[in-house]
Amino acid sequence: MRIKIEKLNEKDIPEIIKLHRLVVSEENSKYYPAGVIEEWLSEINEENIKLQTAKTEWLIARSDEIVGFGQYSLETNEILQINVSPLQKNKGIGRAIYLKIEEIFKKRLTKKISLNATVNSIGFYKKMGFKEKNRIFFSIKTKKVEMVRMEKEF
Numbered sequence: 001m002r003i004k005i006e007k008l009n010e011k012d013i014p015e016i017i018k019l020h021r022l023v024v025s026e027e028n029s030k031y032y033p034a035g036v037i038e039e040w041l042s043e044i045n046e047e048n049i050k051l052q053t054a055k056t057e058w059l060i061a062r063s064d065e066i067v068g069f070g071q072y073s074l075e076t077n078e079i080l081q082i083n084v085s086p087l088q089k090n091k092g093i094g095r096a097i098y099l100k101i102e103e104i105f106k107k108r109l110t111k112k113i114s115l116n117a118t119v120n121s122i123g124f125y126k127k128m129g130f131k132e133k134n135r136i137f138f139s140i141k142t143k144k145v146e147m148v149r150m151e152k153e154f
């Protein structure tokens with residue numbers, strides 16, 4: 001499959017919401033309790049994405065439709081999330097998004113990229129060269145989402 005990595009356009013937001021909700025309900029739900037998934041899904045809405053697109057950078061992977069996206073912060077040198085459609089996983093899309101983000105950080109001479117990995121994505125980020133640091137609990141509404149702090153130094 002040919003994919004193109006490009007910047008998120010505001011008109012893509014409804015498709016991103018649909019894709020993110022699909023990823024959380026199909027993939028993350030295998031690893032997190034139902035109550036956590038319910039609150040997580042309720043946070044994926046237009047208002048929140050618009051707030052976040054104003055503060056952080058977003059890339060999308062597009063073939064005929066959007067098959068994945070990545071969010072990162074140039075302020076904190078963090079990857080905030082990479083998500084790939086459950087129908088298209090293990091085809092190199094996550095890696096393509098990651099490598100584009102890494103290229104952007106390297107051009108800025110960033111010495112270290114950090115992230116909070118969902119428990120299901122630790123293996124993926126290890127493949128991308130990240131090392132596990134410590135377990136953290138990310139708050140959403142009333143619940144806490146278990147994640148692992150990971151870092152890659154250059």
Ligand SMILES: CC(C)(COP(=O)(O)OP(=O)(O)OC[C@H]1O[C@@H](n2cnc3c(N)ncnc32)[C@H](O)[C@@H]1OP(=O)(O)O)[C@@H](O)C(=O)NCCC(=O)NCCS
Nearest residue numbers: 027082083084089090091092093094095118121123124127
């Ligand atoms: C994790 C995720 C982004 C990976 O994307 P993907 O397109 O399926 O991954 P790729 O095909 O690019 O895989 C790249 C490499 O990582 C490996 N890999 C992918 N997912 C993996 C996983 N969950 N565990 C271990 N290894 C994994 C692949 O086997 C491949 O290895 P190789 O170098 O030996 O070929 C995707 O599965 C996803 O969206 N997961 C759910 C959402 C999520 O939790 N995202 C993280 C938010 S911080």
